[in-house]
Amino acid sequence: MQQALSNPHTRAKWRLVFARPIAMASATLLLLFVSVALLDSIHFRLAMPFQDKGEVEFQNEVKSVLDVVLVRILPAAETTYSAPLAQYSFSKETIRLEDGSTIRSYPRLQHGGAHLIGSRKPRAQDIAERLLLSVFEAVICSGILLLLLAALIKSERQESISIRAKEILVGTTTVPWRASLIVVFFIMVLVFVIINLGSVYHLFGTDKVGADVLYQAIKSIRTGITIGTVTTLIMLPVALALGMSAGYFGGRTDDIIQYFYTTLSSIPGVLLIASASLMLDLYMEQYEELFRSIAQRQDVRLLALCFILGITSWTGLCRLLRAEVLKLKEMDYVQAAHAFGVSQVLILLRHLLPNIMHIVLITIVLDFSGLVLAEAVLSYIGIGVDPTMESWGNMINRARLEMARDPMVWWSLATAFFFMLTLVLSANLFADAVRDAFDPRSH
Amino acid sequence: MIQYIIRRLFYSIPILIGVNLITFAIFFLVNSPDDVARMHLGTKYVTPEAVERWKQDHGYHLPLVYNQSASGVSRVTETIFYHKSFRLFLFDFGRSDSGRDIGHDVRQRMWPSLAIMIPMFLGGLIVNIAFALFMVFFRGTKIDFYAVVFCVLIMSISTLFFVIFAQYLFGKLFQMVPISGFVSGWSMWKFLLLPVVVGIVAGMGGTSRWYRTLFLEEVNKDYVRTARAKGMSEARVLFGHVFRNALIPILTGTVVVIPMLFMGSLIFESFFAIPGLGSYTIEAIQRQDFAIVRSMVFLGSVIYIVALLATDITYTWADPRIRLS
Numbered sequence: 091m092q093q094a095l096s097n098p099h100t101r102a103k104w105r106l107v108f109a110r111p112i113a114m115a116s117a118t119l120l121l122l123f124v125s126v127a128l129l130d131s132i133h134f135r136l137a138m139p140f141q142d143k144g145e146v147e148f149q150n151e152v153k154s155v156l157d158v159v160l161v162r163i164l165p166a167a168e169t170t171y172s173a174p175l176a177q178y179s180f181s182k183e184t185i186r187l188e189d190g191s192t193i194r195s196y197p198r199l200q201h202g203g204a205h206l207i208g209s210r211k212p213r214a215q216d217i218a219e220r221l222l223l224s225v226f227e228a229v230i231c232s233g234i235l236l237l238l239l240a241a242l243i244k245s246e247r248q249e250s251i252s253i254r255a256k257e258i259l260v261g262t263t264t265v266p267w268r269a270s271l272i273v274v275f276f277i278m279v280l281v282f283v284i285i286n287l288g289s290v291y292h293l294f295g296t297d298k299v300g301a302d303v304l305y306q307a308i309k310s311i312r313t314g315i316t317i318g319t320v321t322t323l324i325m326l327p328v329a330l331a332l333g334m335s336a337g338y339f340g341g342r343t344d345d346i347i348q349y350f351y352t353t354l355s356s357i358p359g360v361l362l363i364a365s366a367s368l369m370l371d372l373y374m375e376q377y378e379e380l381f382r383s384i385a386q387r388q389d390v391r392l393l394a395l396c397f398i399l400g401i402t403s404w405t406g407l408c409r410l411l412r413a414e415v416l417k418l419k420e421m422d423y424v425q426a427a428h429a430f431g432v433s434q435v436l437i438l439l440r441h442l443l444p445n446i447m448h449i450v451l452i453t454i455v456l457d458f459s460g461l462v463l464a465e466a467v468l469s470y471i472g473i474g475v476d477p478t479m480e481s482w483g484n485m486i487n488r489a490r491l492e493m494a495r496d497p498m499v500w501w502s503l504a505t506a507f508f509f510m511l512t513l514v515l516s517a518n519l520f521a522d523a524v525r526d527a528f529d530p531r532s533h
Numbered sequence: 534m535i536q537y538i539i540r541r542l543f544y545s546i547p548i549l550i551g552v553n554l555i556t557f558a559i560f561f562l563v564n565s566p567d568d569v570a571r572m573h574l575g576t577k578y579v580t581p582e583a584v585e586r587w588k589q590d591h592g593y594h595l596p597l598v599y600n601q602s603a604s605g606v607s608r609v610t611e612t613i614f615y616h617k618s619f620r621l622f623l624f625d626f627g628r629s630d631s632g633r634d635i636g637h638d639v640r641q642r643m644w645p646s647l648a649i650m651i652p653m654f655l656g657g658l659i660v661n662i663a664f665a666l667f668m669v670f671f672r673g674t675k676i677d678f679y680a681v682v683f684c685v686l687i688m689s690i691s692t693l694f695f696v697i698f699a700q701y702l703f704g705k706l707f708q709m710v711p712i713s714g715f716v717s718g719w720s721m722w723k724f725l726l727l728p729v730v731v732g733i734v735a736g737m738g739g740t741s742r743w744y745r746t747l748f749l750e751e752v753n754k755d756y757v758r759t760a761r762a763k764g765m766s767e768a769r770v771l772f773g774h775v776f777r778n779a780l781i782p783i784l785t786g787t788v789v790v791i792p793m794l795f796m797g798s799l800i801f802e803s804f805f806a807i808p809g810l811g812s813y814t815i816e817a818i819q820r821q822d823f824a825i826v827r828s829m830v831f832l833g834s835v836i837y838i839v840a841l842l843a844t845d846i847t848y849t850w851a852d853p854r855i856r857l858s
Contacts (some may be wrong), residue, residue, distance in 0.1 A: 353551035358833040364818050369563045467693045486693050515689040
């Protein structure tokens, strides 16, 4: 595998992928999503405030690095709906005035825009100032990054940093750093907007129980990325092993494996997932004591979902690999290896595996976005991730009923839409670049 | 031809047996019938007698695969496997866990399902082929580029958003069509229009882009150059030659989509409150009615296998060179 991924031929193909501005831009975005997901995957339990008992006690709640960061930045929860950047609650409540009388009005939010209480500055001016500040900070940071990049990239000609920086900006470098930098700039703007604006307002509003929508959307990244990657990791070894042996050994092995995947693929995937997840629900209900904490239950369900999705999705890749190996094993170099007495396992690993890696790679990147989208649909049906877990599917599911309200609560849905579209679109664009580079048919 | 069909039907028997075994394993080996009974009666404070009575009522009291207390053939037939799984082969779905006749429900609910799936499927096919041909006609130009960008964009948006947005826009804001619901008879078109259109648009991105690559592969072949050299117009080349030859891979891909249609129908039927098989399944999932889900798994597989056979037969129509044997 290592050999297959690092030979000069493959490296040339990767260079081809990253020569495209769009691929570079989407790779940058994907990197951001993956790092957020990783930050969210480092879990620990905070130590209780020191109690002078000699040993450190830990809180029950498991937290991730991202939780700690977000809790510090984002404002605390409200009691109910509030619009993005709002100062006042979304729905009217009965408010008791100081003189004892009551009026029905929109109460002031506890945390959103709380820093404006007592100051004369209008909200619009405050928002505009913070926005401008964010853009300014982003420009500076991107500038520093540009200089760093110019200093770091290798170049045959010995020119000064400023010339290289100019090259990057004009877009004449071989690797289109400019595209990447533009994306980084927008990410910077977003990050600073979250820091400057999202820390004092609810940037994307709050939901029914007053939780910050932005927080939910960011937490959902891990769910989406996990489903996209873990499913692939589960399905890949099975598809590789079965597909290759079916194609290479033929005969009875081939028959059995073919029967196996034809049977599995003839069950509509969603129904298989539904059955398996219903059974899992029942199982978890029976053995409640095994799944004590909510986080544990969520993760078990998430992994189970990945597992089931893996079972339903390996058949396609397996079929492709079988066909390719069938073709490859008649090639002269395989025959030659055979004649020299190279063992079958070695032929499979050294001669066949590297030559089917492009199919594996293309399938992986193409499947990723589909899996992220599938999560939303499955969670909507009620057979996806745990309903208490933060995921875009669950966000959409909750937001569906809010659309019927008058006036409409649109921000949950819009936020989930924005985050999902960004991830899936960049995954799709990156997958296209990979396919164009690696698929021999596309030339 | 008929021989071929018969042979294929025989081939599908072991596959259906496999499907049957898988569903049996999922539904009865992971959790015992006792667990299922307890779940339906509420997990806490259930007497063993109540569990036993529930199992008796729903036919789960028999042994799983082998009945020692019976004699002769009924050692095999007086079991849960025979009653609940094997009988599916005879399309005898039995009763749901809430006591309804599943076979009756399926026969009643398949019509609304077909009423939405057939126009969605055929309309989608026509729209996708037309759009793909449009892109190929303008290949290499800005129009082609933006059309592909449009496709990728649609691919990246979850179907759920299309449904929610369309319901809001056309149902609530413009009030052009009812948001959801269903009636039988001719006036059902009002209820079908929105789900069908949304279904076609939501599926357009991936499919038409894929058709485009298929067409592009054909466009570079020698016979197309010959056709152009003869002085044929681009439109005639596309519709007369390229289209016909690209039809085979398109047909292959269409069948792969058929099990997806089931997934699609789940979303559309439940969002638009159409009383078809999809919403039936969703309701069963939400009520945790295993008998219905089990029947739907089997039925879905049968549909898939039949569709697979149907494609092979349409091959001969699309390409006279293919002889089935």
